[in-house]
Amino acid sequence: MDPCPFVRILVGNLALKFPVSSKPSLLSVQCFCKIKLKNFPTQKATIPLVNNKKQQENQKPEGNPLSSSLAACYSLDKTQIDDLLSCKKPKNLEIELYIRDNGVTCGLKDGKMLGRVTVPLDMRKSESRPCVMHNEWIDIGENNEGEPTRFYVCVRVEPDPRYSFQFGGDPECSPQVFQVQGSVRQAVFTCKFSLRNPGDRNLVSMPSMTEPAPPRNWLPSLGTDKDPSAKERKGWSITIHDLSGSPVAMASMVTPFVPSPGSNHVSRSNPGAWLILRPAQGTWKPWGRLEAWRERNANAVGYHFELLHDSVSASPTTTTLVNCVINAKNGGKFTIDMTNTVSTPVSSPHSSCDFGSGPGSGSWSGSEFGLGLLSPFVYKGFVMQSSVNNGNDHSSKPEVEIGVQHVNCTEDAAAFVALAAAVDLSVDACKSFTRKLRKELRQSQSFVV
Structure with missing residues (x-):
């Protein structure tokens, strides 16, 4: 099946x-902008200022990038x-520029508007x-001497095909997973x-692709009324x-x-963990x-x-891909x-239109560095996204999107699907220990592969 556009x-x-x-x-003020696209949330970003020396030299970001960072990103399914293509006139991206000098952090209070760019x-x-829709300076106004204030921005639009998957039900209900187009x-x-035998402490070692049958003393545990998740999950x-x-996968x-001492919640200092x-x-x-x-103090x-990287050293090396917080009441992404x-182990060279993006940037190819496209540690651009429910909706069906460039075989897609399942199940695992979990997460089950 083909990916979704x-x-x-x-x-x-x-x-x-x-x-x-x-x-x-003026060189010490704070400047920021609001980036708007109709029917999408407004995004905000700070704007770096060019110092006096660069002003006099009239250097441009093309020759000496002032900010190679991404200010906003919109993903369209x-x-x-089709809605944008059906419009007789091209839709506009609107950027409002603001200035303030009162030290208030960006986003909490608007300052004086400098101008608007479309x-x-x-x-x-x-x-x-x-x-590239735009990649140059724009004049946004003049001072009393008739000199303009100038704003530089690069706007690029690129295809980003993705494989879309959807669980047929909650992960703990052992559902099918569908590819959707x-x-x-x-x-x-x-x-x-599956739930492992409560007496099995060997949770880390998994030497084979199959799991042993549960021991005989596992069966009596079905008759107990105690909830083993009351103290630890x-x-x-x-x-x-x-x-x-x-x-x-x-x-x-x-x-x-497990709850932190004196609390009924899993704390950041002692998190639970999954291996994918x-x-x-x-x-x-x-x-x-x-x-x-x-x-802490937040829902x-x-x-x-x-x-996790293979390493010849005594300790394995790692690369962090995500640090995020998701609302447990409303869910999220x-x-x-x-x-x-910057990706590892290679990084993309800077250019006036390079935000460290994926294959669309035209400046990087894994094979050029002798790594090949199958290297599991080279992730650039959009990688994956999965929906996260609020833990109370028992009819949720997590959805997963995976960038095409990161799927070269069935196992690639399956690894991200397994990660999405772990993310979804973690909402239940992090619930207050005063709350009782649904039966699928409490009853012992055979571990069958």
Whole structure:
């Protein structure tokens, strides 16, 4: 099945240059902008100022980048793309520029508006290849001497196709996973949620692709009325199988979720953790580690996800891909996006239109560095996104989007699906220990692969 079309609008390389005759105090003010696209949330970003020396030299970001960072990013699915394409006139990206000198942090209080910039977005130019909509200075006003204040911005639109998946139900209910394209749904994976034997403390070691049968003393535990999750939540595991029944990825809880002393919540200082594993020569090989906890004095779950690298040294090396907080009441999105992050082990060279983006930047190819496209540690641009429910909706069906450039085989997609399942299950694992979990998360089950 083909991937779903997506497009990203990237805004970055911001810079502001006041007239040379401006007061010196203008060089110490705070400037920021509001970036607006109709039917999308407004995004805000600070604007770096060009100092006097660069003003006099009239240097441009092209020759000496002032800000190679991404200021805003909009992701459009097929429906949103079609809406823009159906418009007779190109839609505009609007940027409002503000200045203030009272030290208030960006976003809490508006200052004086300097001006407004509009950039037409002709989506037809970017249907099949990246397209730069704007990449130059713009005059936004003049002082008493007739000298303009100048604003630099780069706006790029690029295709960003993604594979879309949806769980057929909650991960703990062992659902099927469907690949989705428009109205077409095709089953591609099955999930198996399991609870390990409460007496099994060996949660980290997974030497083989199959698990031993549960011991005989496991059966009497079904007759107890005690809720083992009242003091700790441990031993959860979800295995992803392809349609032939072969296991292709696993998420296994390797550090129990336990309440911090004097509390009923999992704290950031002692988070629970999952290993995301992939098959390798008949064994499970750790690919990533996910930690989760309950934010203090907030109805939110914190996440930290890192890749695990093979290393010849005594201690393994890791690369952090995500540090985020998601509202536990309303849910949200768990996103891995390396658009504005230096990837490892290679980094993208800077240019006037390079925000560290993915293949659309035209400046980088994994094979050029001898790594090949199959290197599991080279992630650039949009990587993945999964929906996270609030833990109370028992009919949720987590959705997962994965950047096409990061899927070269079934196991690649399955690893992200397993990660999405662990993210979703962590909401339940981080619930207050005064609350009783649903039966699927409490009753002992056989661990079958």
